[in-house]
Amino acid sequence: MAISVRVMERPEPETTSYLRAALSGMALTFKHLVNPNKVTQQYPEEQTDLSPRWRGTHRMEVHADGRPKCVACGLCPTVCPANCIRLVGGEDDQGNRYPIVYEIDEFRCIFCGMCQEVCPVEAIHVGQHFENAEYTRDRFVYDLDRLMEQEHPVTLLWDPADPRSE
Amino acid sequence: MESLQPISGTWAGIATWLKVMGIFTLVMILVAYMTLAERRVSAFIQDRRGPNRVGPFGLLQPIADGIKNILKEETLPATASRMFFVLAPMMVLVPSLVTFAVIPIAAPLPTSAGVVDMIIADLPIGILYVLAFSSLAVYGVVLGGWSSNNKYAFLGGLRASAQMVSYEVALGLSIITVLMVAGNVTLTEVVAQQQQLGVWFALPLSLAFILFVVSAFAETNRLPFDMPEAESELVTGYHTEYSSMKFSAFMISEYGHMVTASALMATLFLGGWDIPFWNGDDAFWHQGQLISGFAADGSVILAEPTWWKTLLTFGAFAVKTGFFLLVYIWVRWSLPRFRYDQVMSLGWKVMLPTALAYIMVIAGTILFLDEIGMAWGFGYGMALTAVSAVGTAGFIYFLDRGRTITGAAAHPGQRREIKVKHVSQPTAAGE
Numbered sequence: 116m117a118i119s120v121r122v123m124e125r126p127e128p129e130t131t132s133y134l135r136a137a138l139s140g141m142a143l144t145f146k147h148l149v150n151p152n153k154v155t156q157q158y159p160e161e162q163t164d165l166s167p168r169w170r171g172t173h174r175m176e177v178h179a180d181g182r183p184k185c186v187a188c189g190l191c192p193t194v195c196p197a198n199c200i201r202l203v204g205g206e207d208d209q210g211n212r213y214p215i216v217y218e219i220d221e222f223r224c225i226f227c228g229m230c231q232e233v234c235p236v237e238a239i240h241v242g243q244h245f246e247n248a249e250y251t252r253d254r255f256v257y258d259l260d261r262l263m264e265q266e267h268p269v270t271l272l273w274d275p276a277d278p279r280s281e
Numbered sequence: 282m283e284s285l286q287p288i289s290g291t292w293a294g295i296a297t298w299l300k301v302m303g304i305f306t307l308v309m310i311l312v313a314y315m316t317l318a319e320r321r322v323s324a325f326i327q328d329r330r331g332p333n334r335v336g337p338f339g340l341l342q343p344i345a346d347g348i349k350n351i352l353k354e355e356t357l358p359a360t361a362s363r364m365f366f367v368l369a370p371m372m373v374l375v376p377s378l379v380t381f382a383v384i385p386i387a388a389p390l391p392t393s394a395g396v397v398d399m400i401i402a403d404l405p406i407g408i409l410y411v412l413a414f415s416s417l418a419v420y421g422v423v424l425g426g427w428s429s430n431n432k433y434a435f436l437g438g439l440r441a442s443a444q445m446v447s448y449e450v451a452l453g454l455s456i457i458t459v460l461m462v463a464g465n466v467t468l469t470e471v472v473a474q475q476q477q478l479g480v481w482f483a484l485p486l487s488l489a490f491i492l493f494v495v496s497a498f499a500e501t502n503r504l505p506f507d508m509p510e511a512e513s514e515l516v517t518g519y520h521t522e523y524s525s526m527k528f529s530a531f532m533i534s535e536y537g538h539m540v541t542a543s544a545l546m547a548t549l550f551l552g553g554w555d556i557p558f559w560n561g562d563d564a565f566w567h568q569g570q571l572i573s574g575f576a577a578d579g580s581v582i583l584a585e586p587t588w589w590k591t592l593l594t595f596g597a598f599a600v601k602t603g604f605f606l607l608v609y610i611w612v613r614w615s616l617p618r619f620r621y622d623q624v625m626s627l628g629w630k631v632m633l634p635t636a637l638a639y640i641m642v643i644a645g646t647i648l649f650l651d652e653i654g655m656a657w658g659f660g661y662g663m664a665l666t667a668v669s670a671v672g673t674a675g676f677i678y679f680l681d682r683g684r685t686i687t688g689a690a691a692h693p694g695q696r697r698e699i700k701v702k703h704v705s706q707p708t709a710a711g712e
Contacts, residue, residue, distance in 0.1 A: 154328050
């Protein structure tokens with residue numbers, strides 16, 4: 116295939132007109148001036164529809180009795196490419212493992228979603244949520260309680276069998 | 282009926298003081314809200330919504346902007362010429378505001394102490410005062426550009442001086458036809474003559490109207506003539522180095538100029554505060570009497586000013602001025618900036634000769650109409666309208682034929698034939 120150069124037709128001098136062009140331009144802008152359909156989204160009032168696969172603020176799933184589902188297997192801090200998860204695991208009398216410390220630094224996190232993907236018990240999730248502004252920087256390290264308090268919907272993982280999420 | 286007397290003595294002083302305060306406040310508020318209107322209208326034109334967060338419909342936005350501007354840091358470039366740098370914003374601000382003093386804003390208001398003219402100063406030199414002060418404004422711009430010691434600011438100042446001097450010529454010459462027809466230079470008289478003629482000067486002097494509007498755009502440095510502050514070429518031109526309220530003073534003066542120019546256009550060509558198709562509001566001073574016109578036998582008809590007529594005429598004036606202000610914004614967000622040589626050639630090669638020729642035509646027409654004894658009135662206006670229509674049509678035909686403002690297309694001698702080359706690309710693997 117050849118690249119072709121398209122040369123725009125220049126109007127002949129006898130037909131060029133500033134006044135007509137200016138007036139038609141002003142007619143066009145006036146049409147937009149009175150057009151009630153504006154593209155601006157009034158953000159705090161009108162929320163964007165997030166994609167089901169939007170990866171945002173984390174969330175820890177909990178059991179019915181309020182314990183975290185996490186079994187402190189250590190896969191998520193291992194897989195995390197940004198090294199933002201800190202996990203100290205413990206074991207109770209029955210031999211069940213549970214997290215003593217589970218912290219996610221949302222500043223370091225790159226929201227790749229690998230922690231959710233790797234979790235064997237579907238405990239840690241990334242969520243469909245992005246409004247996580249705070250007044251101090253240390254508030255961005257989410258501890259276990261904070262992660263369990265999050266209530267936003269969790270991200271739908273990409274399914275290789277259904278690559279377009281249909 | 283007892284004839285009405287103009288207000289005099291102490292009460293006249295008090296009335297003048299009130300008018301100065303009232304009109305100054307009005308213009309400043311209008312300027313503040315013009316900045317909001319500019320942003321809102323430009324947003325609407327671009328299918329956005331514009332600032333609508335501060336107060337209902339964003340109506341408190343100018344106050345927020347003002348507070349922000351006052352609190353911002355005042356900078357003074359180390360190499361700036363300090364005295365002129367500080368002086369320039371004042372020299373720009375004052376002329377743009379004082380011009381409003383000679384523009385009548387409504388019909389005379391009757392009070393118990395006498396009739397008050399709704400104009401700050403009904404100067405006998407009227408329009409000359411306006412021209413004098415509007416040419417003073419360029420000094421502030423040039424000084425601001427020069428004293429900043431910044432090459433972009435300096436270029437902006439240079440452009441401003443050249444452009445404003447050029448278009449002042451066309452502006453002044455287009456007003457001359459108005460003065461010839463009105464027979465006087467005071468703006469109250471211009472309004473009165475339009476009321477007597479029965480048709481606003483925009484029709485009998487249509488070409489002068491067009492020339493005046495275009496020159497006024499150039500004089501106020503608004504797009505498509507905003508050479509002095511061409512953002513893409515000169516940062517922001519002459520006020521590049523200014524911050525805080527000094528910058529604000531430049532903005533206020535720009536919008537103040539717009540308000541004054543719109544009010545002038547409304548007064549000179551759209552009948553000022555005159556309400557169309559109604560003679561009840563007509564009122565002007567004739568040999569010490571406030572009259573609304575002359576009867577067929579030449580006797581005067583006394584005017585009956587009332588407070589509601591003053592309000593209504595002020596409304597009419599506001600609507601006309603507002604229309605031109607909207608056009609200012611509308612044009613700014615529709616048309617691209619001229620090239621500098623186009624601005625100059627439009628000013629000197631088109632506007633100036635057209636204005637000169639038009640003065641001759643109108644002067645000849647007035648002479649002819651006076652010679653054949655045509656009465657001053659609607660017929661007179663229609664005769665002038667016909668002559669002007671021919672002139673305007675010719676001007677538009679001339680302007681519309683690619684001789685004035687053209688792109689690269691207009692000069693066939695300068696065009697190069699572009700050879701279209703077809704370059705064959707190596708075939709990609711697997712294709």
